[in-house]
Amino acid sequence: MLHEPATPAGKDPASPFKVRLGIWMFLAYALFYASFVAINLLKPQAMAEVVFAGLNLATVYGFALIIVALAEALIYDWLCRRKEAYYKNLEKGQE
Amino acid sequence: MAILIFVLFVVLVVGLSFYLGNKTRTSSGYYAAGGKIHWGVNGIAFAGDYLSAASFLGICGLIATIGYDGFLYSIGYLAGWVVALFVVAEPLKRLGKYTFTDAVDANYNSRGIKLAAAISTLVVSICYLIPQMVGAGVLVEPLLGIPHAWGVLMVGAIVITIVATAGMASTTYVQFLKGALLIIFSTILVGAVVARGLTTHPDQGGKVELYPYAKLAATRSGADIQVADPAYTVVEIQQVKGGLEFVRLQKDGKDSWWHAVESDGGLTLEEGQYVVVRPDGKWINGAPASESNQLRQVGNLEAVRGETNVKTGPLSVFEFLADITDKGTLVKTWKSSAFTDSEGHKVTVYYPKLVSGDRIMRPGLKFKLEGTFFERLDFLSLMLALFLGTAALPHILIRYYTVPSPASARKSTIVAIAAIGFFYILTLFMGLGAMVNGSLNPADSNMAAPLLARSFSEILFAVISAIAFATVLGTVSGLIVAASGAVAHDLFDRFFKFKMDDRQKVRAGKISAFVIGGIAILLGILFKGMNVSFLVGLAFAVAASANLPAIVMLLFWKKTTARGIAASILTGMLSSLALIALSPELYTLYGLNPLDAPIPISNPGIISIPLSFITLVVVSLLTQKTKSAA
Numbered sequence: 001m002l003h004e005p006a007t008p009a010g011k012d013p014a015s016p017f018k019v020r021l022g023i024w025m026f027l028a029y030a031l032f033y034a035s036f037v038a039i040n041l042l043k044p045q046a047m048a049e050v051v052f053a054g055l056n057l058a059t060v061y062g063f064a065l066i067i068v069a070l071a072e073a074l075i076y077d078w079l080c081r082r083k084e085a086y087y088k089n090l091e092k093g094q095e
Numbered sequence: 096m097a098i099l100i101f102v103l104f105v106v107l108v109v110g111l112s113f114y115l116g117n118k119t120r121t122s123s124g125y126y127a128a129g130g131k132i133h134w135g136v137n138g139i140a141f142a143g144d145y146l147s148a149a150s151f152l153g154i155c156g157l158i159a160t161i162g163y164d165g166f167l168y169s170i171g172y173l174a175g176w177v178v179a180l181f182v183v184a185e186p187l188k189r190l191g192k193y194t195f196t197d198a199v200d201a202n203y204n205s206r207g208i209k210l211a212a213a214i215s216t217l218v219v220s221i222c223y224l225i226p227q228m229v230g231a232g233v234l235v236e237p238l239l240g241i242p243h244a245w246g247v248l249m250v251g252a253i254v255i256t257i258v259a260t261a262g263m264a265s266t267t268y269v270q271f272l273k274g275a276l277l278i279i280f281s282t283i284l285v286g287a288v289v290a291r292g293l294t295t296h297p298d299q300g301g302k303v304e305l306y307p308y309a310k311l312a313a314t315r316s317g318a319d320i321q322v323a324d325p326a327y328t329v330v331e332i333q334q335v336k337g338g339l340e341f342v343r344l345q346k347d348g349k350d351s352w353w354h355a356v357e358s359d360g361g362l363t364l365e366e367g368q369y370v371v372v373r374p375d376g377k378w379i380n381g382a383p384a385s386e387s388n389q390l391r392q393v394g395n396l397e398a399v400r401g402e403t404n405v406k407t408g409p410l411s412v413f414e415f416l417a418d419i420t421d422k423g424t425l426v427k428t429w430k431s432s433a434f435t436d437s438e439g440h441k442v443t444v445y446y447p448k449l450v451s452g453d454r455i456m457r458p459g460l461k462f463k464l465e466g467t468f469f470e471r472l473d474f475l476s477l478m479l480a481l482f483l484g485t486a487a488l489p490h491i492l493i494r495y496y497t498v499p500s501p502a503s504a505r506k507s508t509i510v511a512i513a514a515i516g517f518f519y520i521l522t523l524f525m526g527l528g529a530m531v532n533g534s535l536n537p538a539d540s541n542m543a544a545p546l547l548a549r550s551f552s553e554i555l556f557a558v559i560s561a562i563a564f565a566t567v568l569g570t571v572s573g574l575i576v577a578a579s580g581a582v583a584h585d586l587f588d589r590f591f592k593f594k595m596d597d598r599q600k601v602r603a604g605k606i607s608a609f610v611i612g613g614i615a616i617l618l619g620i621l622f623k624g625m626n627v628s629f630l631v632g633l634a635f636a637v638a639a640s641a642n643l644p645a646i647v648m649l650l651f652w653k654k655t656t657a658r659g660i661a662a663s664i665l666t667g668m669l670s671s672l673a674l675i676a677l678s679p680e681l682y683t684l685y686g687l688n689p690l691d692a693p694i695p696i697s698n699p700g701i702i703s704i705p706l707s708f709i710t711l712v713v714v715s716l717l718t719q720k721t722k723s724a725a
Contacts, residue, residue, distance in 0.1 A: 012501065015185070022181035023651075029177045030482075036170075037478045041471055044464040047457040054417025058163055058457040059523075062170050066516040069177050073509045076181065080505065 014083040025076050032068060036061050098239060100554065104561035108269055108568060109253060134503040136271050138510020141494055143270030145172070145485075145511065146277055146518055147223075147570035151563050152230045153631065154519075155547075156540030158526020159394065160428065162455035164462055165526055168632065169519035171481025175635075176515065178643075179486040180508040186650050188495045188504040194577070195489040196585040199645050199664075205657035206590060211664040213585035215641040216489040218668055220578035221614060222637050223488065224571060226630035228619020231567040233541045234560055240386075244620045250564075251616035254571045255609055267497055269572060273565040278514060280555075280562055281521045284544070287551050288528035289415045292407035295396050297533040299550040305533060306391050308447060311353065311364040313342075320355065322364065331437045339432050341444050349381050354446035367446035368393075368537060371436070390445065392546060394535040397425040397449060412524070416456070419527055424452030426530060429537045445537040455530075469695040477632055480700030484635025487642035490570075490577040571615065579607035632698065633675055640667035640703035644711050652715075659715030667707030674699030 012018075039046055039061075047058035150172065157165025190201040196212035228247050235246030257269065296305050312323040320329055320342055330343040330350065340355040342364055353364035368390050370379050377384040380391075399405040401423030410418065418424060428450050433443045454460065462477070463470035485491060495504045529535055529543035532550050536542050545563060549556035583603035587593045595603060622630065644667060645660045675681060679689035680697040 018185060022185075026177060026181035029174070029181070033174050033177075033478075033482060037475060040458050040464055041475060044457070044459055048453050050420070053413045054420060055413065056420050056453065056456055059416060059420065062163075062166055062523075063520060065170050066173050066519060069173055070509075070512050070516050072177065073180055073512045077505060077509050080502075084502065 012084075013087045014080065017083050018080050021076060021079055025072050029069065029072055033065060036065060098557075100557035101239070101561045101564065104558075104565060105253065105568075108272070108565050109256060111268055111272070134498050134507040135510055137267065137494060137498050137503070137507035139274045139514055140267045140270035140497075141274075141491065141507060141511035142278070142514035142518065143272075143274030143566075143569050144490060144494060144573045145515055146274060147227055147230075147566060147631070150518070150522070151277065151281075151544060151566055152233065152541045153226065154522045155526045155529060155544035156542070157461075158523060159529035159535050159543040160540045161461040162426075162428075162450075162527075162530070163458050164460050166523050167458060167462070167478070168481065169522050171478055172485065173512070173516050173519050174482050175485025176508065176512045178483060179491070180505065180512065182650070183486045183492075183646060184495060184504045184508045185501040187492060187646065188498070188501040194580040194585055195492045195642065196581065196589070198492065199642075199649060199660055200589075202649065203657040203660070205661065207661035208657050208664075209585055209590040211661040212642075212645070213581040213590065215664045215668050216581035216585070217578050217611075218672070219487075219489055219634060219638045219641065220574045220581070221611070221618065222634035223490070223631065224574050224578075224611075224615040225618045225622050226634070227567050227571045227574070228615050229622050229630065230541060231564065231571075232619060232623060233539060234545065234564050234567070237542065237545075243623050247616055247619035250567055250571065251612050251619070254568055254575060255612040257568065257572045267494075269565070270569045273562065273569045274514065276562050277566060278518050278521075280558055281518060281525065281544075284548055284551070284555065284559065285412075285521050285524040285528070287555075288524055288532070288547070289412055290409045291532070291551075292410045293396060293399050293415070293418055293531060294406040295399060295402075295404055296406070297395050297531065297550075299392065299533050300552070302550070303392070303533070305395055309366045311344075311366075313355070313362045313364050315362050320362065320364075333434050333436065333442075335432050335434050337432070341432065341434070341442075341446075343436065351381055352442065352444045354444065365446060367444050369445065370443045370538070372441040390537055392533050392535060393427070393429050393445070393447075393537050394530045394533050395427050396531045397427050399424050415524065416527075419452045419531070420456040422451055422453045425449050426452060426455050428455075428530070429535065431537065443538075472701060473696040473698055476636075476696055476698035476701035479704060480632065480636035480639050480698055483639035483643050483700070483704060487638040487646065488635075489581070489638075489642070490573040493577050493580065494573075571612075575608045575611050575615070576604075578611045579604045582607035582611070636675070636698055636700040636703065637668060637671045639700055640671040640707050641665075642667070644704070644707040648708070648711050648715075652712075654715050654719065655711065656715040656718045658718040659711045659713075662714040663707045663711035666710040667703055670706050671699045671703035674703060 047056060049057050051057050052060050154165055154168050157168060159165070187198050190198040195216050196209055199212050200208040228250060231250035232243035232246040235241060235249060236243050239246070298304055311327065314321050314323070318332070320332060322329060322344065327344045327346050330345050333341045335341060342353045342355050344351055344353055344364070352367065352369040354367050356363050356365055368380055370377060370390070379388050382388050397403065399407065399418055400421045407418065426449070427447050429445050430448055431443055431445045433441065436442050450460070458464055462474040464474060498504050498507055525544050525547060529547040532547060534543060534547040534550050536546065545556055545560045548559040583600065587603050588595060588600060641664050644663045648655045649660060674694050677692055677694040678697040678699070679692040679695070682689045682692040
């Protein structure tokens with residue numbers, strides 16, 4: 001590397017796992033988001049259907065896109081921390 | 096009182112910046128706050144950076160005028176953080192030093208990348224700065240009673256002071272403070288909205304009775320129109336593009352403009368509001384404009400679930416949305432049309448249009464989802480740019496360098512998603528609240544949220560306005576740090592290789608901040624009147640086209656070359672800018688007919704993002720041999 005980061009990061013053996021996990025979680029969310037856009041484009045009237053507590057599909061799906069983003073983020077962080085802890089313990093064991 | 100609270104808030108923000116400024120001595124401190132910010136603080140500061148004038152003023156204004164279509168911006172802006180978290184956060188933190196350019200250039204040390212990425216950072220930051228400055232002018236105008244241009248100038252001066260004193264450290268704490276306050280007070284405002292419930296006769300908290308807009312029966316004979324009420328005489332009839340017809344009537348020597356509406360029951364003239372620009376000044380609703388004669392605030396329900404005289408009292412959040420969503424609910428929305436009258440005066444008429452609740456609460460009022468191929472493509476293009484734009488915004492990316500580790504970068508992004516997601520849910524309630532509580536200025540949707548707050552109390556209005564103003568200050572500060580980093584660090588230090596010690600680098604950053612701040616002030620004055628969220632949508636498209644392909648491909652495609660990255664950045668940036676410049680929306684701004692625009696869509700992402708990706712792949716494949724030498 002020719003230009004070092006402001007705060008140098010140590011070696012992270014969990015990095016490949018995190019990258020793979022990130023891509024899969026991104027793809028899952030992208031599919032969810034794309035479905036929302038597709039319904040709007042292909043069957044926009046469906047968005048007016050009342051689906052829950054007097055709320056229509058547009059409102060429920062819109063809120064779901066926000067809530068699922070947070071849920072996925074928390075799951076991602078939990079899995080990353082677990083993997084980081086695993087390698088940390090492994091390192092300690094080797095010492 | 097309102098002014099006092101406002102001034103106190105601004106003094107607090109600038110004072111904090113000076114205090115932190117005394118601690119900044121190094122370029123690492125100026126550009127990356129020394130990389131020592133706690134991830135929790137950085138997460139809320141992310142929210143502060145991101146919840147700009149566009150989110151707070153623009154989205155609430157859009158929802159208040161076009162219903163659910165405005166909420167699509169909230170959804171898209173939030174979804175973009177998923178890309179930032181899963182794809183960009185940790186790898187980017189590992190790559191960079193201070194700026195976006197550092198990150199994309201980390202493995203190449205290429206002059207081409209440095210130049211292209213620095214220009215792109217500058218362009219995206221300036222595109223993003225315009226709506227913030229427009230929002231600043233909009234806010235200050237009613238609050239302090241000073242013209243738009245002076246408001247923009249004031250913001251520019253304060254922000255330049257903030258940035259020039261301490262750079263990223265002060266910007267971060269200002270953003271943290273502002274982001275937290277914005278979420279707290281927006282929650283209070285939404286609580287007040289649902290506690291008030293819905294009514295067909297909103298009175299702005301008992302201050303202003305709902306104006307009873309009149310309707311007149313009329314008949315048409317050939318090209319003429321006759322009004323049934325003999326007190327009125329028809330002066331002129333104007334046919335306007337879009338099949339609209341406006342009639343100028345005279346009663347007791349006073350002129351007024353009415354919207355002609357054909358229905359099964361015959362012809363009806365509906366009263367609206369109007370502004371006429373005459374040689375002796377601006378006239379509003381038949382009298383000279385003055386402090387006491389302004390456009391009336393609008394927006395109300397004509398019926399709730401089919402009933403026309405309703406006051407629901409407190410509602411739950413679900414009941415509030417469900418009542419508006421009902422087919423029997425009728426919302427009086429407002430549209431505008433401009434034309435020149437028979438005397439050569441420019442006239443703008445604001446006229447009401449009833450829309451059912453189920454139509455308001457689903458997409459389609461602005462984005463024509465059942466329209467032509469290009470209208471639907473425009474929607475797809477916007478949603479793509481919003482999704483991919485966040486992770487490519489330079490002022491967001493540089494915040495990853497303020498935390499100590501890649502894990503902190505990840506955690507701060509999650510805090511940001513929680514805070515921003517919660518806020519975006521609130522925008523739906525604030526926007527709809529403004530739409531049904533008579534809190535809309537028909538000439539400028541950007542003030543919907545502060546005016547909604549004013550319908551509850553002057554103090555809440557002052558606090559919300561002060562926070563919105565700090566929102567602008569914070570976001571503009573972040574943008575100017577990013578842009579000054581592009582000029583001083585990427586161009587002067589790394590591209591032109593000027594010999595500078597650490598103090599000189601900081602000084603170069605501060606001088607750049609002054610110049611960019613000046614440009615932002617000028618553009619903020621020029622773009623007055625455009626919805627700020629629409630302008631931010633365009634900035635997202637430029638960022639997603641110019642920067643995202645470079646970031647993604649350098650992380651995930653081993654054949655990426657320096658020339659491929661530089662070509663992709665330039666292609667994405669130039670193509671998106673050219674498509675915007677030739678779009679219908681910009682043709683309207685130029686004063687030309689939008690139907691004559693050579694590009695039929697207003698959002699360029701659907702063309703420019705794939706073009707940028709393709710350019711990167713093709714150029715990289717063609718320059719494989721030069722990969723190491725580039």
